[in-house]
Amino acid sequence: MKLGFGLYSHMLTPAFLAFARQVGATHVVVHLVDYFNKGDSANPRQDQPVGELGGWGYAGPPGKLWTVEEMRAIKRQIETAGLVWEAIENFDPAHWHDVLLDGPKKKQQLEDLRTIIGRVGEVGVPIIGYNFSIAGVAGRITGPFARGNALSVGMAGPVDTPVPNGMVWNMVYDPEAPPGFLPHSTHEQLWKRLEDFLHYCLPAAEAAGVRLAAHPDDPPMATVRGQPRLVYRPDLYRKLIDIDHSRSNQLEFCVGTIAEMAEGDVYEAVNQYSEQDRIAYVHLRNVRGKVPYYKETHIDEGDLDVLRVMRILWRNGFAGVIIPDHAPQLTCDAPWHAGMAFAMGYLRACLKVVEGESR
C-alpha cells in the first residue's frame, strides 16, 4: 500500500512536486485537464471546484489529443522529483463529450480514446481514472464546515438546474453552442453508453497495459441537474464490473463519495471490491452526513473511520496508491498546502499503524 498525491495540471511545477514528496508521497496522480482556465491564470485556484452551474472552465482544443512527447516530459519532471507517475485522472471532455452524450462525433471520439490510451501505455502510466457522468460534480457549496470553521465543501439539497448546451461534466466543450439545455437522458441510455465505451476501449487498454478506473458519481445521487448518474450506490460498481470482466476494468475507489451514499455500507464496499482486486487506486477523505446533505470534514473527524478502511485494504492485500482527493483549507498563508499536509500526515500515520500491526 502506497501513499500518493493528486496534482491539478497547473501544479506540475518543481515546487508542487517537492511538496508532494516532502509530505510523504511516493506516487502522483495527475489531472491533465485544466479545470480552472476560466479564471485568473496568473493566480490559479487551489481549492477544489464545487461545480459552478456555468461550468468550471473550457475543455481542451477538440482535435488535439495528449501526445507521447508532452506526457514523456511530464513523466521526466515527476521522476526528477523522486516520484512515480501512477495515474492520469479524467479524460478531457473535448475528447469524449459525444461518448457521454451519444452525439454525432461519438465514433471518432471512441477512436481518439483508443489512441490516447495507447499513448498513455507507451509512456508507461498504468492507470487512467475517469468519471462517466453528464452533470459531473455539481451542486456543492463551500462553507466553514470542518473543525474550527475550516473551509470545505458540502451539499445543502438536491440540484435540478438543467445543464446548458455545449457543457458536459462541468466543462464547456462548445462555447458557440445554441442557447438551451442538454436533452434528458435515461439511466438505461447512460449505462448503454458506458457499455459501448468499455467494450470499445478495454481491449486497447489491455494491449497498452493500462487500467481504466471508474470514479463513482460525486455527489452520489440518482439524478443531478436532471441527468442520470451511474454509480450512486456501492452495488452499482458491481454492475459496472459485470459489463466486462477484463482485468483493465477497474475502479477509482473514492471512499468519501461512497460514505456520502444514502444506501450501502462503506466498509463492506471497501472489503468487497478490494477482495476482488478491482481497485486501481483509492481516494481517501472524510465526510459527515449523506447526500443530499453532507459536509466534507478534516480527515480525522466526520463519520468515517479512516484507520478501519486502511486496515481492510491492507488485510485484502491492496498494493496500490491511496491519495487524499480533497481536504478542508486551513486558516494561514497557504490554506491548500496546510490542509493537504495535515491529511497526508494523518494518512501516513495510519499506514504506519497498519504496517506495524502486521509485523
Ligand SMILES: [Mn+2]
Ligand atoms: Mn474522489
